[in-house]
Amino acid sequence: MLPDSTADAVARHHRWLRPHFWDEATNDLGSRIQSFVVRTPRTTVLIDTCVGNDKNREGSALWHMRRGSFLDDLAAAGVRPEDVDVVVCTHLHVDHVGWNTRLVDGHWVPTFPRATYVIPGEEWEYWRHEKDDCIADSVVPIVEAGRATLVDARHTIDPWLGFEPSPGHTPGHVCVRLRTKAGEAVFSGDLMHRVVQVAEPQWSSRFCYDGKHAALTRRGFIERHADTGTLVLAAHFPRPGYIVRENGGHRFQPA
Ligand SMILES: [Zn+2]
Structure with a gap:
């Protein structure tokens, strides 16, 4: 799924990927x-x-x-x-x-x-x-x-729900943002495919139409949402969560 990744590079993130974002049965990144x-x-x-x-x-x-x-x-x-x-x-x-x-x-x-x-x-x-x-x-x-x-x-779509452009994975890919009194959530589609991309946004999927553009869009999204309390719901993540800053980088915290 992530051709630029290596097992060693992914292993550096096991500490926070486990248990919620790691599939022990396949010994690989979890997905849905x-x-x-x-x-x-x-x-x-x-x-x-x-x-x-x-x-x-x-x-x-x-x-x-x-x-x-x-x-x-x-x-x-x-x-x-x-x-x-x-x-x-x-x-x-x-x-x-x-x-x-x-x-x-x-x-x-x-x-x-x-x-x-x-x-x-x-x-x-x-x-x-x-x-x-x-x-x-x-x-x-x-x-x-x-x-x-x-x-x-x-x-x-209505006063609570609207699109935002997030091109790269495909030419017209959009995210969907929900605004409520309790806070914001964003349905991020395939802006990210695996949770590890929160920490390694330069890794685009092998299905991306324009991997460089996808990485640029992803990096901007991660920086913009870090430590904001915005709930992120990605189509292929095992569960929703929050982007948080840690040690000069980012990781995903399960909701
Ligand atoms: Zn998909």
Whole structure:
């Protein structure tokens, strides 16, 4: 995932990565693939939609023709598909758009029947020209059904929730910021893939469109949020937390 990292360099951070951000079973950095539900006083929002079911993903045994429990898990969290007002995709990668659609009678239809799917316009403009299975089965059907709203990278969803541009991982990647009386949270999508990048922001993932730009965006984000008490919720981190300064660098503190 992080081609510039080495086991020795990662081991320097074991002290704070363990136990919450380290997977003892694989002896590697811990990771997840997650959606987040945000309920503001006006809007129920689903941020990123994971991998999806029934999708042809021959490159991945885990994702190919998946029969996962996503909708049951969402229901257990008190959200039915028809409850979702807005679906947000931080970017249009395969593990963030899958449940945008589901297979009904051989057709890909919007999973969330009432929702507006809010997509950064720059992101769509880039991906619409790419030959990519996940765009074809998880994004194009949303656009063709008239459910997509293409927006600016500073779009606001309501008074509490809005986008911020964070390009590099993909051309139009955005973060989503929540402002409440209790404080701020930011859903950072794939601005970081593994918690160790808080300490080593120069390590970009092998999936980054522009690794140098991604690293620059990441470094700025980390410095801006250090010691601010802003809750950071990254799509692939095992749990949310806070960026804190330590010994001239940074680390992640679990919430
Ligand atoms: Zn991702």
